Amino acid sequence: MDFEVGSTRIYSCPMCSVDTPHNVKAHKGEIYGIACTNCRSGALVKELDLRIYQLKWEEELREILDSLVEQSIGCDDE
Numbered sequence: 001m002d003f004e005v006g007s008t009r010i011y012s013c014p015m016c017s018v019d020t021p022h023n024v025k026a027h028k029g030e031i032y033g034i035a036c037t038n039c040r041s042g043a044l045v046k047e048l049d050l051r052i053y054q055l056k057w058e059e060e061l062r063e064i065l066d067s068l069v070e071q072s073i074g075c076d077d078e
């Protein structure tokens with residue numbers, strides 16, 4: 001499955017060092033041209049890197065959600 005041009009992917013921006021959505025601008029073979037929505041700088045990344053980052057991000061997001069659920073369950077114990 002390719003990342004579509006025009007879609008947005010979370011990636012760690014090499015310029016501003018923030019995890020931000022990046023617009024997928026171009027796609028050639030395994031290389032993607034992406035643009036940071038925060039500082040607007042462009043970067044070239046391998047498809048594999050994007051994919052790994054996406055998985056890592058989803059994993060972290062799940063952990064954050066899990067801890068939020070645990071916290072809200074804890075609050076209900078009053």
Ligand SMILES: [Zn+2]
Nearest residue numbers: 013016036039
């Ligand atoms: Zn940036």
